[in-house]
Amino acid sequence: MSQTTVPSTDPSLSLLDRIADEALNPAYQQRPSGNRRRTGVATLVVLAVAGLLVSVLVVGSRQQTRVTESERLGLVELAEQERVTVDDLEAAVTELDEEVSALREAALSSDLTGAEQATAISRLSVVAATVPVVGAGARVVVSDADPQAPGDLGRVLDIDLQQVVNGLWEAGAEAVAVNGERVGPLSAIRSVQEVVLVNYDPVVSPYEVLAIGDPRTLATDFLRSSGGRWLQAINLSAGIGFTIDAMTDGALLPGQPVGTLRYAAPVKEPA
Amino acid sequence: MIPVLGLVLGIVLGLALDVDIPPALQPYLPIAVVAALDALLGALRATLEGVFDDRVFVVSFVSNVLLATLIVYVGNLLGVGTQLTTAVIVVLGIRIFTNAAAIRRLLLGA
Numbered sequence: 352m353s354q355t356t357v358p359s360t361d362p363s364l365s366l367l368d369r370i371a372d373e374a375l376n377p378a379y380q381q382r383p384s385g386n387r388r389r390t391g392v393a394t395l396v397v398l399a400v401a402g403l404l405v406s407v408l409v410v411g412s413r414q415q416t417r418v419t420e421s422e423r424l425g426l427v428e429l430a431e432q433e434r435v436t437v438d439d440l441e442a443a444v445t446e447l448d449e450e451v452s453a454l455r456e457a458a459l460s461s462d463l464t465g466a467e468q469a470t471a472i473s474r475l476s477v478v479a480a481t482v483p484v485v486g487a488g489a490r491v492v493v494s495d496a497d498p499q500a501p502g503d504l505g506r507v508l509d510i511d512l513q514q515v516v517n518g519l520w521e522a523g524a525e526a527v528a529v530n531g532e533r534v535g536p537l538s539a540i541r542s543v544q545e546v547v548l549v550n551y552d553p554v555v556s557p558y559e560v561l562a563i564g565d566p567r568t569l570a571t572d573f574l575r576s577s578g579g580r581w582l583q584a585i586n587l588s589a590g591i592g593f594t595i596d597a598m599t600d601g602a603l604l605p606g607q608p609v610g611t612l613r614y615a616a617p618v619k620e621p622a
Numbered sequence: 623m624i625p626v627l628g629l630v631l632g633i634v635l636g637l638a639l640d641v642d643i644p645p646a647l648q649p650y651l652p653i654a655v656v657a658a659l660d661a662l663l664g665a666l667r668a669t670l671e672g673v674f675d676d677r678v679f680v681v682s683f684v685s686n687v688l689l690a691t692l693i694v695y696v697g698n699l700l701g702v703g704t705q706l707t708t709a710v711i712v713v714l715g716i717r718i719f720t721n722a723a724a725i726r727r728l729l730l731g732a
Contacts, residue, residue, distance in 0.1 A: 370713055374720035378678045379668040393680045394665075395628040401658045401683070402632020407641045408655045411648075 477526065480535030482606040484526045487566035489573060490598045491515055493582065494557035496590035505589050507556055509542040511581065512549070515560050516540065518578015522569055524562035528604040530554040535607050550607060557592075561602050570597040629662075649698070650691040653710055657690035658683065660714045663721040670728040690714065 459465035476482040493515060496505030516534055519527050527534040532549040534540070539550070546553045562569060573579050574595055585591040643651055661683040668674040690710050697706030726732070 367716060370716045371720045374664070374717040375667050375671075375724070376664050376678060376682045378682065379664075379671075379673045379675060382673070382675045382678060391676045394625055394676050397680050397683045398625050398628035398662075399632035399635070401662055402629040402634075403636040403641070404632075404651070404655050404658050404687075406633040406636025407643060408651050410637060410640070411643055411651070 476606075478536075480526065480533045480538070480607050483603055484563060484606075485601045485603045486526070486563040487601055488524060488526075488561065488563040488598050489519070489522075489566070489570040490594075490596045490602075491519070491560040491562070491573065491582075492557050492592075492594045493560070494592045496592065505591065506545070507547065507558060507591060509540050509547050511585060511591065512540050512547060512558060512560070514581035515558075515578045518573050518576035518581070519560065519562040519564075519569075521576040521578065522562075522564065522572035524564040524569060524573075526563040526604050528561050530559055531605060533605055533607040538607070561598065561604060563602070563604060566597050566599050570595050649703075650694055653690045653694050653707060654687045656711060656714050656718075657686040660717050660721075661686045663718055663725065667721045667724050667728070670725060 456469065459469040473482075477484055493507050493511060495507055512529060516527050516529070529540070529549045532538075532552055532554060534549065539548075541548055546555075547558075548554070562573075579595070582591070582593045582595075586593060661679070664682065665674060665679045668679070693710055694703055694707050697703040
């Protein structure tokens with residue numbers, strides 16, 4: 352009563368065919384029919400064992416699922432708690448920051464020396480470029496000439512931006528930033544391979560140099576400064592494009608974090 | 623009817639006793655159950671075809687379960703446990719499917 356299967360031409364399928372053909376243990380058919388023993392105790396025991404196996408597996412895997420689920424829920428709860436903790440700590444940090452500022456202000460404004468110190472701190476942080484500043488001034492935009500030009504010709508170099516920034520200081524600028532990178536006392540403008548770095552951050556053409564100063568004189572003074580003359584020279588020789596505008600609307604120049612001072616130490620003034 | 627009673631008895635025992643499987647045996651239980659299902663369906667088909675034999679069934683059941691477990695155990699030792707499990711499942715799956723189809727034809731005539 353076994354199935355008839357068309358022999359497969361594909362040898363890799365013949366294995367599967369054989370498995371299907373022998374799905375019924377061939378031993379069943381090979382037993383002489385007279386000798387067949389019907390259901391006995393052994394069958395009963397084996398069937399009971401089979402039932403036991405199945406139910407144990409089902410119960411076990413359901414328990415496993417339950418355990419996994421409760422573990423997952425526990426982790427979710429833990430994550431929620433930790434997130435709340437983080438939020439609390441962040442709020443505490445903000446609060447303490449405000450408290451520190453308020454206390455410093457209160458401590459410094461209590462007497463004349465303190466008030467002077469507070470003013471000095473805010474003026475110095477502007478000069479040190481550690482705080483954002485806002486104000487009018489001048490905008491100088493320098494851009495590469497022809498990107499197809501061979502070599503360094505027609506490309507703005509670090510020396511060009513250095514000349515521009517120096518010219519702006521010369522013309523009376525109080526704060527300068529190149530493409531949003533504030534130029535402070537420890538800033539460097541230099542090229543690494545073909546990229547110009549300001550404060551170790553790469554900047555690309557067009558370079559927008561914003562300077563805060565007297566909006567009526569800064570742009571014209573800059574044009575007459577060494578930086579302005581440098582720009583005119585490279586414009587003639589290499590085709591570097593530049594524009595100089597007075598900036599009457601206030602621009603915001605970002606602050607720049609204080610670097611670690613490892614060697615310079617302040618001189619203690621005698622009390 | 624008696625064989626079915628044995629099966630039901632086993633299932634009830636398993637549910638009632640809350641048997642704890644030793645962790646060492648846990649990876650082999652699923653494959654053992656699949657092998658057991660294969661033997662059970664083979665026995666059912668043999669019964670319907672009128673060729674059921676007590677001895678053949680018991681031997682095929684025990685050897686099926688032990689062999690499947692052993693293959694997976696050896697595979698685990700060799701680091702190919704998952705692949706061998708797949709191979710065993712494929713073979714047993716084909717047999718289960720074929721036997722189930724034969725049983726369906728015998729019972730429903732289609």
